[in-house]
Ligand code: SF4
């Protein structure tokens with residue numbers, strides 16, 4: 001996996017990892033989020049700390065396994 005297409009974001013509730021080489025840019029992860037908390041594109045990942053509830057719906061919606069969410073605690 002190329003370093004420049006891999007993104008990692010940590011919030012107080014979870015760790016998010018995005019592999020741009022697997023991402024198809026379909027937007028399913030963003031559509032699945034009930035709180036509009038995640039922004040994804042190849043080489044870019046942003047999760048809004050205050051609105052993310054660590055439900056995991058974004059990662060579950062990803063058809064390619066490009067997005068992973070690991071809840072903390
Ligand atoms: S874990 Fe849930 S609230 Fe957080 S970005 Fe993913 S879908 Fe949205």
Ligand code: SF4
Nearest residue numbers: 023024026027029062
């Ligand atoms: S659902 Fe997966 S493949 Fe689609 S944009 Fe999100 S991370 Fe990329």
